[in-house]
Amino acid sequence: MTPKILLVDDEERFRTTLGKMLRAQGLEVTTLxxxxxxxxxxxxxxxxxxxxxxxxxxxxxxATLTEIKKIAPHLEVIxxxxxxxxxxxxxxxxxxxxxxxxxxxxxxxxxxxxxxxxERKITREGKVEGKG
Numbered sequence: 177m178t179p180k181i182l183l184v185d186d187e188e189r190f191r192t193t194l195g196k197m198l199r200a201q202g203l204e205v206t207t208l209x210x211x212x213x214x215x216x217x218x219x220x221x222x223x224x225x226x227x228x229x230x231x232x233x234x235x236x237x238x239a240t241l242t243e244i245k246k247i248a249p250h251l252e253v254i255x256x257x258x259x260x261x262x263x264x265x266x267x268x269x270x271x272x273x274x275x276x277x278x279x280x281x282x283x284x285x286x287x288x289x290x291x292x293x294x295e296r297k298i299t300r301e302g303k304v305e306g307k308g
Contacts, residue, residue, distance in 0.1 A: 179203060179204070179225050179290065179291075179294040179297075180204050180206075180223045181206070181290065182217065182218075182223040183198070183206070184208050184209070184229060184232075185232070186231075186232040186233060187229070190279075191208075194227075194286075195207040197283050198287075206223070210233075211234065211240030211243070212235055215247065219247065223251055224293075225251070225252045225253075225254065225293045225294055225297065226252070227254050227256060228244075228253055228255055228256065229256050230258075230264065231259065238267060238271065241253055241255070241268065242271055245271065245272045252294065253273045254273070254275050254276065256276070257276055257277075274293045275289055275293070277289060
């Protein structure tokens with residue numbers, strides 16, 4: 177089964193390029209430009225893994241992650257950041273983020289994170305539903 181990916185980044189060129197690269201790997205990808213759009217989308221559709229930028233205008237990735245976990249607690253969220261700090265990493269993980277990667281990152285690294293996040297989501301859902 178192919179994971180459904182939601183890619184959220186305010187940089188249009190980055191978002192478009194990364195979306196194409198992930199689709200070329202056979203993933204089903206929806207791209208959006210803001211945290212608000214992502215929250216609206218999650219009220220309408222289910223996703224397996226979200227790739228979320230930290231630095232966005234209006235609503236940053238940390239605030240978005242906090243809201244996402246209220247709407248879709250099983251959604252695995254991979255944070256992309258151009259500005260890594262230990263404090264941000266700790267905060268992301270404590271809020272339920274799956275992992276984080278530095279931008280720009282090799283597509284192979286992101287694909288590996290998506291795959292492991294998807295596996296974790298499937299395992300968690302199986303346990304929750306009494307299948308595991």
